[in-house]
Amino acid sequence: MNGNETVTVTVTNVHTIEKVERFIACFNCAKRILQGTSRNVVHCDWCKHTMRISNCSQYVCAKLVLHVKGQQIYLTAFQDVLSNVIKGDFARFSEVEIAEMLLLLENLTVVYNANSQVVKELKAAC
Numbered sequence: 001m002n003g004n005e006t007v008t009v010t011v012t013n014v015h016t017i018e019k020v021e022r023f024i025a026c027f028n029c030a031k032r033i034l035q036g037t038s039r040n041v042v043h044c045d046w047c048k049h050t051m052r053i054s055n056c057s058q059y060v061c062a063k064l065v066l067h068v069k070g071q072q073i074y075l076t077a078f079q080d081v082l083s084n085v086i087k088g089d090f091a092r093f094s095e096v097e098i099a100e101m102l103l104l105l106e107n108l109t110v111v112y113n114a115n116s117q118v119v120k121e122l123k124a125a126c
């Protein structure tokens with residue numbers, strides 16, 4: 001197995017959603033910052049910069065579980081692929097609303113990296 005093995009699966013729907021997370025990207029290095037420092041300011045563990053939250057981009061990420069041939073597959077989908085199937089402003093959706101929209105999708109085609117378990121492409125038939 002090489003480092004970039006891509007797998008395509010089709011499922012009638014998402015089995016369960018493990019969780020939907022919201023995170024912010026560092027204004028300096030663009031890496032992921034977990035929220036929680038304060039309401040207005042965050043600190044990046046990667047580049048050690050501290051910045052205003054209002055300067056950072058916010059993203060949503062969902063952990064999905066698919067049932068494929070009797071096996072459960074745990075995948076992570078970031079906002080860039082989620083936005084193919086969920087239309088609208090992600091900043092205004094709650095985590096529960098995003099989970100609900102994903103669960104209601106039907107006849108999904110999911111392309112993911114078998115090593116990182118990160119979804120590269122998400123398409124719904126409806």
Ligand SMILES: [Zn+2]
Binds near residue numbers: 026030
């Ligand atoms: Zn940073």
